[in-house]
Amino acid sequence: MAPHRRHSPKRLAGGILAAAVLATAPCAAGPAAADPVALPSTASEAVARMIELSRSSDQLNQQALDAQADLDAKLAVQNDAEALLATKTDAVNAARDEVRKFQPVIDRTAIAAYQGARTNRMFAVLVSDSPQQLLDQMSMLDVVETQTTDQLKQFKKAGDAAAAAEAAAHSAADAARAAATRAEEVRADLERKRGELGGAIAQVVEAWTSLSVRDKAAWAGSPFPPGFDRDTLLQGLVPGSGTSALAAGLTRVGDPYVWGATGPDQFDCSGLVQWAFKQVGKNVPRTSSQQANFGTPVKKSDMQPGDVVFFYPEISHVGIYAGNGLMLHASTFGVPVAVAPISSTPFHSARRY
Structure with missing residues (x-):
C-alpha cells in the first residue's frame, strides 16, 4: 500500500x-x-x-x-x-x-x-x-x-x-x-x-x-484531488448502499493510517472499508484478501461509487470507489485517509457489497 x-x-x-x-x-x-x-x-x-x-x-x-x-x-x-x-x-x-x-x-x-x-x-x-x-x-x-x-x-x-x-x-x-x-x-x-x-x-x-x-x-499530500465534489457525488444515496458506506468513509478523511487499526479515528486500508460498511449495517470481513471474496464481482468498466476496489496481485490494498477514477482509501504510514486516483495503484478487481 x-x-x-x-x-x-x-x-x-x-x-x-x-x-x-x-x-x-x-x-x-x-x-x-x-x-x-x-x-x-x-x-x-x-x-x-x-x-x-x-x-x-x-x-x-x-x-x-x-x-x-x-x-x-x-x-x-x-x-x-x-x-x-x-x-x-x-x-x-x-x-x-x-x-x-x-x-x-x-x-x-x-x-x-x-x-x-x-x-x-x-x-x-x-x-x-x-x-x-x-x-x-x-x-x-x-x-x-x-x-x-x-x-x-x-x-x-x-x-x-x-x-x-x-x-x-x-x-x-x-x-x-x-x-x-x-x-x-x-x-x-x-x-x-x-x-x-x-x-x-x-x-x-x-x-x-x-x-x-x-x-x-x-x-x-492533499486529502482531495482538484475538482472533487463530495456533495454532487453523494446526491441520491440509498441508505445501506455502497454509496452510503462511501459517505460514512468520507467523514474519516484526514484520519491517520495505523497498521492494524479499524477506527473510529485511525485505520489501515481494510480497516477503513470494514468500518465504513459497518456504519450502514453491513458486516464486512477484516482483511483485504477476505474482502475480495465478499459480495459480488464487478467489472472495472461497470464500477459505481461505493464499490470496493482491490489492488496488487496479492490483494494487499483496498479502497472504496468514489467515481471518476477516484477512490477513498487509507494509503500508508504518514498519509492520512484521502481520496486519490485508482490509476496510481495496480488494479486487481472490484466487488459490490
Whole structure:
C-alpha cells in the first residue's frame, strides 16, 4: 500500500537520504529486498526507498491479519472438537453404566448354563405330576425365557452402544489433537509475521522521523484531488448502499493510517472499508484478501461509487470507489485517509457489497 502520489524529489531528498540505509522488511510476497548497504544516489531513489519500505510493511500487515483470522478459525475448530470430545466421553460413561445394569442377569444366565440348569419344555413334561402342573411349569419357563431373551437383547444393545460411543470418542480425541496441532502451527506463523511486521514498522517510522516538516507535508499530500465534489457525488444515496458506506468513509478523511487499526479515528486500508460498511449495517470481513471474496464481482468498466476496489496481485490494498477514477482509501504510514486516483495503484478487481 504505497503512497499513491508522487512528490518533488528535492523536497524529500534531505530527510530520506539520512534513512536510506534501511533495508526493506522481509516479506515473502512483497518486492525484492533492497540492498541494506547501498545509499540512494539521488532524491528519486530516496523516495523509492521510502515507498518500498511502506509497501512492504503494509503488505505484511495484511498477511498478519490474515494469519490472525486463520488462527481464530482454527481455534474455533479446536474448541468445537474438544466440546464434541467431552460429549462423546459422557456418552461412553453413560453407555458403560447401561451395560453394568444388565451384568448381574448375564452372570446368572451364564452360571445356570454352566451348571446345566434344566429349563427346557421336555424337562417340564418329565417332572410334572399333573396337566395343571405342566401348564404352570411351561408358563413359568415362557416368562423366564422371554425375560432372559429381552435382557440379553438389551445387554447386546447397550454393549453395541458403548462400543460405538468409545469409537466416536476416540475419533473426537484424534480430531481435537489434530485441531490443536493446526492451531499451534498457525499461531507460530502468526508470531513470525508479527515479528516481521514489527521490524518493518520500525524501519518506516525511523525513516519518517528523519523527514522535515515540509517533506512530511509533501508525503501526506492533499486529502482531495482538484475538482472533487463530495456533495454532487453523494446526491441520491440509498441508505445501506455502497454509496452510503462511501459517505460514512468520507467523514474519516484526514484520519491517520495505523497498521492494524479499524477506527473510529485511525485505520489501515481494510480497516477503513470494514468500518465504513459497518456504519450502514453491513458486516464486512477484516482483511483485504477476505474482502475480495465478499459480495459480488464487478467489472472495472461497470464500477459505481461505493464499490470496493482491490489492488496488487496479492490483494494487499483496498479502497472504496468514489467515481471518476477516484477512490477513498487509507494509503500508508504518514498519509492520512484521502481520496486519490485508482490509476496510481495496480488494479486487481472490484466487488459490490
